Amino acid sequence: MATLKEFEEALRENGMQMALAILERLRERDRANRVVKPGRRIVGKKMTPELAREILELHGSTEMTQQEIAFKLGVNQGRVNEVIKRGKWLSGDQTAPEAVARDKGKARIQGAEPKRPRKAATKNSARTAKGGAAKDKAGKPSKRPATAQLAFGDL
DSSP: OOOHHHHHHHHHHTTOHHHHHHHHHHHHHHHHHOOOOOOOOOOOOOOOHHHHHHHHHHHHHSOOOHHHHHHHHTSOHHHHHHHHHHOTTOSOOTTSHHHHHHHHHHHHHTTSSOOOOOOOOOHHHHHHHTTOOOBOTTSOBOOOOOOOOOOGGGO
């Protein structure tokens, strides 16, 4: 099967100007009708035990995919997966890890909570950067195989 570009080149080689003109008119029509839609961002609903039960009900009683359930209920697919696979959000406990993480994320978005600073490099990572052997937590050398690196001129 030829690509459109290959088809166009074949038309040019064979001097089929009328076919090329039709092809160009079709392209112009498609460009005029083309609309670039912004990516769909689902502003999620707050996860509640009721919403989690509804997710489980849809999952059990229909053949809908997680993505379809998420779209229908206005949540993202990851939340649907958490409910189905791990039973998250089924309790109304505000101290549950998922509820705490949600509240921290909302506070961070609103600027109430500063971002956590990154941890500084450890001695082992600094040592491996200098060429020393990497070691695991027990202080033993790691069993990573030596890998060769290729450069562009090697091939």
